[in-house]
Amino acid sequence: MTIYEQIIRENEELKSKIANIDKKLEKAPAGSLQVSLRKYKNGYSIICYLHKNGTCKYLNKKHRKTAMLYAYKRYLISLRKQFVALVNANEAYLRVYDNSKCNLDPLLDNPAFLDLAIPSRSANPDLSAWEKEPYERLKAYPEQIIHPSKSGRMLRSKSEASIDSTLFEHGLFVRTEPALVLPDKTVYPDFEIRSAANPDQIMYWEHFGMMDNMDYKLDACEKLSRYVRHGYIPMVNLIVTFETSRSPLDIRLVEYLVTHFFG
Numbered sequence: 001m002t003i004y005e006q007i008i009r010e011n012e013e014l015k016s017k018i019a020n021i022d023k024k025l026e027k028a029p030a031g032s033l034q035v036s037l038r039k040y041k042n043g044y045s046i047i048c049y050l051h052k053n054g055t056c057k058y059l060n061k062k063h064r065k066t067a068m069l070y071a072y073k074r075y076l077i078s079l080r081k082q083f084v085a086l087v088n089a090n091e092a093y094l095r096v097y098d099n100s101k102c103n104l105d106p107l108l109d110n111p112a113f114l115d116l117a118i119p120s121r122s123a124n125p126d127l128s129a130w131e132k133e134p135y136e137r138l139k140a141y142p143e144q145i146i147h148p149s150k151s152g153r154m155l156r157s158k159s160e161a162s163i164d165s166t167l168f169e170h171g172l173f174v175r176t177e178p179a180l181v182l183p184d185k186t187v188y189p190d191f192e193i194r195s196a197a198n199p200d201q202i203m204y205w206e207h208f209g210m211m212d213n214m215d216y217k218l219d220a221c222e223k224l225s226r227y228v229r230h231g232y233i234p235m236v237n238l239i240v241t242f243e244t245s246r247s248p249l250d251i252r253l254v255e256y257l258v259t260h261f262f263g
Contacts, residue, residue, distance in 0.1 A: 004097060009162075009251055011090045014083045020246055021080045025073065033070035111152035111168075120171030120196040127173040127194055138177040138188035159209050159249040160190055163241070166254050167193060172262055180204065182230045187223065189238075195262045203261060204232060205239040212244040 031052030038045040048059040048067045059067045107113040116122050145154045147161040151168035153176055155161040160176075167174050175192040191205035206223070210216040224234065232238040239257055243249045 004094070006251065007090050007094060011087055011094075013248055013250065014087050014090075016246065016248060018080055018083050018087070021076050021083070025076055025080075028073040028076070029069065031070065033067070033074050035071070035074075109150065111150065114150070114168070118169075118171045121173070124173070124196045124199070127196060127199055130194065131173040131175060135175055136179040137175070138179075157207075157209055159241075159243055160207055162249065162251055163191065163205065163207060163254055166251070166258050167191065170258050170262060171196065172258070182226060184230075185226065187226065193262075197263060203237060203239060205241075207241045207243070207249070209243040209249070211242050212246070 031050055034049040034051060034056075036047040036049075038047065048063075048071070050057045050059055050063075050066065050070060107117075114121075115128070121128060141156075144156045147155045147158050149155055149161045149164035149168065151164055151174065153164055153174075155164055155176065164174060164176065173194045173196075177188045177190060178192045180187050180189055180192075189204040190207050193203045193205060194201070206227075208216075208220045211220065224240070227234070227238055234240045239261060241249060241253065241257070
């Protein structure tokens with residue numbers, strides 16, 4: 001993922017967070033909180049005043065719940081200002097940055113060239129052959145497989161495409177939605193992954209992208225339970241990521257997980 005693409009993705013996430021804050025602020029009470037801090041040897045003492053309807057009221061210990069409510073409102077407002085500033089800074093950069101005039105080598109988007117250029121891929125013909133040979137995979141809903149990855153593969157969602165692109169950029173070898181035969185059922189994890197550093201080890205990755213849907217959530221829990229029963233332990237030999245409409249997948253988390261598990 002290029003810097004340009006990362007900034008666009010970051011802005012989408014920031015705007016989603018801003019929208020969530022706005023919904024919370026709609027329900028917040030009128031008024032604002034003034035806070036004074038007094039430093040002592042072992043910490044701080046907080047003095048709070050509530051400004052509301054043209055009046056100023058001191059909030060003593062008896063009014064702690066009110067202070068907490070307005071402190072949370074002030075926290076959300078401050079957080080929103082930070083997110084808006086970041087969005088504005090990113091958009092200013094994107095206005096200056098012309099992606100079409102950066103003289104980027106078009107080969108950087110070509111999977112065949114990257115397969116040759118990335119050392120861990122070009123130096124491992126056996127793993128490359130494993131990745132490309134035919135295998136049993138999930139056949140359901142082929143019309144959903146519409147999102148391109150840098151590997152040249154097509155995925156079911158933008159998040160899965162981001163994961164696949166990151167795996168490819170790190171020189172890993174991947175099969176998407178392969179059949180994994182368990183004693184009680186055949187499942188189809190999103191990714192089967194092998195690395196040049198440890199070619200005999202196979203890792204699986206499941207991305208659960210609709211965790212705010214109750215039926216999907218129940219199916220995900222059942223699937224995870226089945227994995228565990230048969231020795232596939234989350235974050236040991238099974239990477240798992242989750243997503244909701246309000247909490248999209250963070251590409252920085254994907255980068256961290258790939259680096260953590262594969263170096």
